[in-house]
Amino acid sequence: MxxxxxxxxxxxxxxxxxxxxxxxxxxxxxxxxxxxxxxxPITVSQQKWGEVDGQAVYLYTLKNAQGMTVKVSNWGGYVQSILVPDRHGKFEDVILGYDTWQEYYNDCCYSGPIVGRFGNRIAKGQFEIDGVTYQLTTNNGGPNNNINQLHGGLKGLHKRLWQGQIVDNKVEINYLSIDGEEGYPGNLAIKVTFSLDQNNGFKISYQATTDKKTPVNLTSHTYFNLSGNMQRDVEGQKLQIIAEQITPVDHLLIPTGALVPVAGTPFDFRQPMKIGEKIRTHDQQLKMGGGVDSVFGGYDHNWLFSDYDGSMKVQASLYDPVSGRHMSIETQEPALQFYAGNFMDGSVIGKGGKPVEHRYGIALEPQHYPDSPNQPHFPNTILAPGEVYQTATIYRFSLR
Incomplete structure (x- = not known):
């Protein structure tokens, strides 16, 4: 019981x-x-923006759930705008550029495009591969800008119409750079993909293949100003670059071949430092940054990341104490070209009809070293048939 x-x-x-x-x-x-x-989901849309030789130019808009909005074009791979909030929730544009398609067509100053085949400079527009010397078009250096090649030449990738499409909530653009274009050997098939995530990360992915050995060094030449809508110059914004060395340059901004420590120099950004803090220091390399015969000086140099192994890492950041906006740069590239807007003088009219005054934007370009095809001890930039050039960079925005 x-x-x-x-x-x-x-x-x-x-x-x-x-x-x-x-x-x-x-x-x-x-x-x-x-x-x-x-x-x-991330929303992506397109609108016709212009026309070149009877072909449509499109402006693509990517937007995430946080409201961050990025606009890019298949003309030159231009990033036209990046809208992110300040600490008060106000969305403003944090890159330089223009309002209309025609202004981008006539852009003088690389205001946001994909540059290449070789971003940055190649001395005398020449290099040698397997005993063959190649002469490129020249568009930079000297009184007539005809000594070196800069950013791919007279009509580099930034002056070309790419084929664009929306794929899986991303924008993909493709371009075939034909053998001999701007003097480069080989047919180079290039694909660039723009994507946005829900954590305010804007990613640019690059891929290329070739049928003949050729130098490849692609990057986005976007000018940043985290004040929003170009309200102030960038000198009060804090930059950090995790790099212990730079490649010093000559009077034409070609690397000398040396690797120089940043410690004890105005180039030491290992800890966040205001861009304007040491930019007027009487330093020979700062003078070179504006051209040795110019009244302008400043940064236009290549920093070598201390901890580079080809993987994706945060290697630099930019912070605006006034707006609270912070941008980190996560990349697979070995170096960063930092240009401090030394030659901006108000002669270019930007968005909203505002003149682009001195140091109202900075270019932060993850890439390989300038003039690498002529500097054997620099990391290799020659792409061979059967190889795939593949790299990516993420620009991630937050508040502090």
Whole structure:
């Protein structure tokens, strides 16, 4: 009798606990389900923006659930705008550029495009591969800008119409740079993909293949100003570059071949430093940054990342104490070219009809070293048939 009653009691208690457990489980699922509510996808749209030789130029808009908005074009791979909030929630544009397609068509100053085949400079527009010397077009250096090649030549990738399409909520642009274009050997098939994530990360991915050995060094030449809508110059914004060396340059901004420590120089950005803090220091390399015969000086140099191994790492950051905007640069590249807007003088009219005054934007270009094809001890930039050039950079925005 006692045994039977005890067994029934145990069974009832067990059943009660089981039911209670189910209720507890069900209650526990409610916030779990809420935490995993479906986040709206990244939206991507396109609109016709212009026309070149009877072909449409498109402006693509990417937007995430946080409201961050990026606009890019298949003309030259230009990044036209990046809208992110300040600490008060006000969305403003943090890059330089123009309002209209025609202004981008006539752009003089690389205000946001993909540059290449070789971003940055190649001395005398020449290099040698397997005993063959190649002469490129020249568009930089000297009184007639005809000594070196800069950013791919007279009509580099920034002056070409790419084929664009929306693929999986990303914007993909493709261009075939034909053998001999701007003097480069080989047919180079290039694909660049622009994407946006929900954590305010804007990613640019690069891929290329060739049928003949050729130098490749692609990057985005975007000018940043985190004040928003170009309200102030950048001298009060804090830059950090995790680099212990730079490649010093000659009077034409060609690397001398040396690798020089930044310690004890105005080039030491290992800890965040205001861009304007040491930019007027009487330093020979700062003078070179504006051209040795120019009244302008400043940074236009290549920093070598201390911890480079080809993987994706945060290697630099920019912070505006006034707006609270912060941007980190995560990249697979070995170096960063930092140009401090030394030659901006108000002669170019930017968005909203505002003149682009001195140091109202900076270019931060993750890339390989300038003039690498002529500097054997620099990391290799020659792409061979059967190889795939592949790299990426993420510009991630936050508040502090």
């Amino acid at each position: 006692f045994t039977t009653t005890w067994k029934k009691t145990v069974w009832i208690i067990a059943l009660g606990l089981a039911l209670s457990g189910c209720q507890l489980f069900n209650h526990a699922r409610v916030p779990h389900e809420k935490a995993h509510e479906k986040v709206p």
